[in-house]
Amino acid sequence: GAVVSQHPSRVICKSGTSVKIECRSLDFQATTMFWYRQFPKQSLMLMATSNEGSKATYEQGVEKDKFLINHASLTLSTLTVTSAHPEDSSFYICSASSEDRQYFGPGTRLTVT
Amino acid sequence: AQTVTQSQPEMSVQEAETVTLSCTYDTSESDYYLFWYKQPPSRQMILVIRQEAYKQQNATENRFSVNFQKAAKSFSLKISDSQLGDAAMYFCAYSQDFGNEKLTFGTGTRLTIIP
Numbered sequence: 001g002a003v004v005s006q007h008p009s010r011v012i013c014k015s016g017t018s019v020k021i022e023c024r025s026l027d028f029q030a031t032t033m034f035w036y037r038q039f040p041k042q043s044l045m046l047m048a049t050s051n052e053g054s055k056a057t058y059e060q061g062v063e064k065d066k067f068l069i070n071h072a073s074l075t076l077s078t079l080t081v082t083s084a085h086p087e088d089s090s091f092y093i094c095s096a097s098s099e100d101r102q103y104f105g106p107g108t109r110l111t112v113t
Numbered sequence: 114a115q116t117v118t119q120s121q122p123e124m125s126v127q128e129a130e131t132v133t134l135s136c137t138y139d140t141s142e143s144d145y146y147l148f149w150y151k152q153p154p155s156r157q158m159i160l161v162i163r164q165e166a167y168k169q170q171n172a173t174e175n176r177f178s179v180n181f182q183k184a185a186k187s188f189s190l191k192i193s194d195s196q197l198g199d200a201a202m203y204f205c206a207y208s209q210d211f212g213n214e215k216l217t218f219g220t221g222t223r224l225t226i227i228p
Contacts, residue, residue, distance in 0.1 A: 032213050043204060043218045044158075091156060097212040104158035 002028045004096045006105035013084055013112055020080045021108045023094030028103075029074035030096035035067075038091040038107075050077045084112045115140045117207050119219035126195045127227050133180075134190045134222045136205030142166075146208045147181065147188045148216070153201040161203070163211070164188065192224075200226045 003026040013019045023033055031052050036044040048069050049057045056069035066088075068080040077096075081088055089112045095102040116139045126132035138147070149161040164172045164181050171179050176193045192199055205219040 034215055038156075043220045044216075046215050046217070049215055093156075093158065095158075095216075100211045101160060101163070102212050102216065107156045 002026075002096075002098055002103045004094065004103045004105040006092075006094055006108050008108060009106065010109045011111070013110070015085055015112055016083055018080055018082045019084055019110060020078055021092055021094075021110070023077045023079070023096065023105050025075045025096040025103070028096070028098050030077075030098065031074060032097040033071060033077040034095045034097075034102065035069060035077075035079050036093045036095070038093060040091075044093060047079075081110065084110070086112045088112050115142075115145075115207050115217050117205050117217050117219035119205055119222050121222045122220070123223045123225070125225040125227055126192075128195055128197060130195055131191060131193045132195055132224065134192075134203055134205075134224070136188045136190070136219055138186050138188065138205070138207050138219075140186070140207065142209065144209075146211055147179075148206040148208065149177070149179070149188075149190045150204045150206055150218075151199075151201045152204065152221075158204075162190065195226050197226050197228065200224060 005024045007022045033050040035047045038044045047062045050069045050071040052071045058064045071077040093107045094105045118137045145166045147164045151159045151161050162174045162177050178191045180189045202221045204221045206216040208214045208216050
């Protein structure tokens, strides 16, 4: 099946700094990618929908200036958490769309100290 | 807005037995898609099974099958011959499309397999 990678798998950053998470579809092209956030023992909540070559669509309540999403190519989307704070600590998961389904990345655990 | 509800936070089953996980959803759409995803301790989301709302026949994938009741907006997952590797969080999800539309997830059911 199709493979989606995320990098890094784990990151620790200091409060006030920015961190970038990459999501790549390794063997297929994805015009649409999704970014989800999962807090401990909770479900996945959609943050934004990323379309190649256009601005991302953010879900209600998600700060677009804080969570910058770039989908510059058909195989790469990035999520940048700007001025991170401890409450941004979470598990971030991306998925990439093919014709018949979404393929999920392995996730990135972000810890803000 | 669409909502997905899983009323069983935790379930357990003896190895080799059968277990059913419940899911209900709410939507005003007539065409949509429903999914069950498995999230093992590795946190990697794995698609277990999916159902197109326009299909009356319940989907099956080996030991996994669904009971799709469109009028009742119910979509339960049956796991037969449970195996230790089935232990995971299971999420029910709704989408307007197979791939290009966002997924709305339920709160999940943690399944424990008792040896």
